Amino acid sequence: NAGVTQTPKFQVLKTGQSMTxxxxxxxxxxxxxxxxxxxxxxxxxxYYSASEGTTDKGEVPNGxxxxxxxxxxxxxxxxxxxxxxxxxxxxxxxxxxxGRETQYFGPGTRLLVL
Amino acid sequence: KQEVTQIPAALSVPEGExxxxxxxxxxxAIYNLQWFRQxxxxxxxxxxxxxxxxxxxxxxxxxxxxxxxxxxxxxxIAASQPGDSATYLCAVLIYNQGGxxxxxxxxxxxxxx
Numbered sequence: 001n002a003g004v005t006q007t008p009k010f011q012v013l014k015t016g017q018s019m020t021x022x023x024x025x026x027x028x029x030x031x032x033x034x035x036x037x038x039x040x041x042x043x044x045x046x047y048y049s050a051s052e053g054t055t056d057k058g059e060v061p062n063g064x065x066x067x068x069x070x071x072x073x074x075x076x077x078x079x080x081x082x083x084x085x086x087x088x089x090x091x092x093x094x095x096x097x098x099g100r101e102t103q104y105f106g107p108g109t110r111l112l113v114l
Numbered sequence: 115k116q117e118v119t120q121i122p123a124a125l126s127v128p129e130g131e132x133x134x135x136x137x138x139x140x141x142x143a144i145y146n147l148q149w150f151r152q153x154x155x156x157x158x159x160x161x162x163x164x165x166x167x168x169x170x171x172x173x174x175x176x177x178x179x180x181x182x183x184x185x186x187x188x189x190x191i192a193a194s195q196p197g198d199s200a201t202y203l204c205a206v207l208i209y210n211q212g213g214x215x216x217x218x219x220x221x222x223x224x225x226x227x
Binding site: 004031033035040041042043044045048049050056058090092094096099100101102103104105106107108 | 145146148150156157158159160163165203205207209212213214215217218219220
């Protein structure tokens with residue numbers, strides 16, 4: 001099993017450009033999450049999808065959109081990138097309702113917005 | 115609003131020492147508490163998960179305890195090794211909010227040979 005995979009690993013954007021961060025999991029998990037990690041702020045939830053077909057805002061959703069494409073894939077889109085979105089983005093997944101809701105994380109995407 | 119705090123922010127110890135990392139949370143209505151390890155430039159690796167009904171979990175040299183009533187958890191690392199050097203994060207899971215995790219800011223551990 002590959003676990004949780006993310007693409008790209010690293011990206012540089014100019015202010016105003018758009019991009020989509022891709023995430024996929026092969027563990028048959030029903031729930032998926034996007035977090036961002038910033039120095040001094042820790043990890044904060046951007047959006048989540050508790051089950052296929054549903055998405056909800058997390059703590060810091062402004063400037064982002066998400067798509068739960070199918071059970072395996074959950075993408076994060078920046079429509080018009082801003083320097084404040086420079087961060088490391090992590091995707092995670094878990095199976096809610098099993099009694100063992102460990103979240104598994106991808107390796108991260110490092111985004112620099114100039 | 116749930117807040118998670120980790121103390122200390124950084125810790126440096128000589129190899130072989132036993133150590134304790136602390137985590138506190140403000141709302142006891144948690145589903146579980148998870149400890150993660152993060153190496154520089156890497157993702158998070160799950161270490162231990164404690165359900166809200168449990169008091170502790172052990173894995174090898176690691177032992178995590180949970181006192182939900184006081185809003186505290188500790189991660190005990192026995193006989194520390196240089197390979198234990200990393201940032202350790204605790205997080206509480208809020209089940210009725212989609213299973214999201216609320217993270218502390220982490221403790222950066224350095225174990226000197």
